[in-house]
Amino acid sequence: MDGYIEFETPENVKLRYPLAGLGTRFLGWITDQLLMLILMFVLFLLLMILASPALLGRFQVMELDADGPAIIWYGVGMLMLAHGLGSFAYFGLFELLMRGQTPGKRSVGIRVVKADGFALDPVSILVRNLFRVADQLPIFWFIPLVSQRQQRLGDMISGTLIVTEEKSRTGDSLIEYLRNRPVAGEPTFHFHGRLQRLGPAEWQAAEQMLDRVLRTEAGACAGPLQLLVKALSLKLNLPAPEPGLEQRFLEELLTAELRRRDRQLA
Numbered sequence: 001m002d003g004y005i006e007f008e009t010p011e012n013v014k015l016r017y018p019l020a021g022l023g024t025r026f027l028g029w030i031t032d033q034l035l036m037l038i039l040m041f042v043l044f045l046l047l048m049i050l051a052s053p054a055l056l057g058r059f060q061v062m063e064l065d066a067d068g069p070a071i072i073w074y075g076v077g078m079l080m081l082a083h084g085l086g087s088f089a090y091f092g093l094f095e096l097l098m099r100g101q102t103p104g105k106r107s108v109g110i111r112v113v114k115a116d117g118f119a120l121d122p123v124s125i126l127v128r129n130l131f132r133v134a135d136q137l138p139i140f141w142f143i144p145l146v147s148q149r150q151q152r153l154g155d156m157i158s159g160t161l162i163v164t165e166e167k168s169r170t171g172d173s174l175i176e177y178l179r180n181r182p183v184a185g186e187p188t189f190h191f192h193g194r195l196q197r198l199g200p201a202e203w204q205a206a207e208q209m210l211d212r213v214l215r216t217e218a219g220a221c222a223g224p225l226q227l228l229v230k231a232l233s234l235k236l237n238l239p240a241p242e243p244g245l246e247q248r249f250l251e252e253l254l255t256a257e258l259r260r261r262d263r264q265l266a
Contacts, residue, residue, distance in 0.1 A: 017163035032104030040086040127158035
């Protein structure tokens with residue numbers, strides 16, 4: 001299947017995602033670069049402020065005309081250091097906190113996932129972002145063009161790839177669907193104080209299952225849905241929902257986690 005990746009997660013959930021195109025990835029990257037410029041500028045100012053005592057002491061004993069080039073190179077060095085730290089912090093932290101997305105990736109509907117179906121983990125995020133410096137060298141620019149899965153070098157080494165979040169039957173991505181879903185009265189299920197009991201693997205399985213439910217015909221994945229919801233209920237120490245309420249269980253669970261995550265980012 002050209003342009004698609006299919007795998008089965010450890011929770012026996014079969015997933016099929018379209019690979020993100022290079023054009024879409026470039027648009028997301030440009031958006032992130034613009035946002036990162038702000039972070040880089042702030043870091044540059046902080047580095048200059050922290051280094052100012054030593055820098056001012058040096059300026060007092062040197063002549064500006066003689067050492068002007070040294071001052072310029074010092075500023076360039078601080079700028080490059082700020083860019084490196086800013087890039088690593090920006091992409092690494094956002095992909096960790098937003099489960100494979102950055103603001104730029106979210107704006108174009110793409111996400112980093114593990115190529116083997118396992119949950120995206122901090123080590124994979126760390127490795128792919130460590131190799132971001134090497135991927136920016138012109139000699140490595142051709143790799144995504146010839147890669148069957150359009151992976152860059154960092155993705156190949158970390159075992160990750162970038163996929164497109166397909167629209168559900170509602171016309172929204174999963175995040176948009178959860179943010180826009182109508183809430184009438186009190187929630188059916190109460191997860192207060194229990195969300196921390198689920199790990200990254202459980203959250204990713206829940207997201208992937210609900211995404212699959214929204215993208216397929218009703219009842220097409222009823223069996224795997226019931227099994228996953230029962231497993232999550234057991235982990236949360238809650239009674240399993242009544243038959244027919246499994247989708248609502250996942251929707252309310254993921255909405256509660258999305259709101260908790262938004263509060264953390266705020």
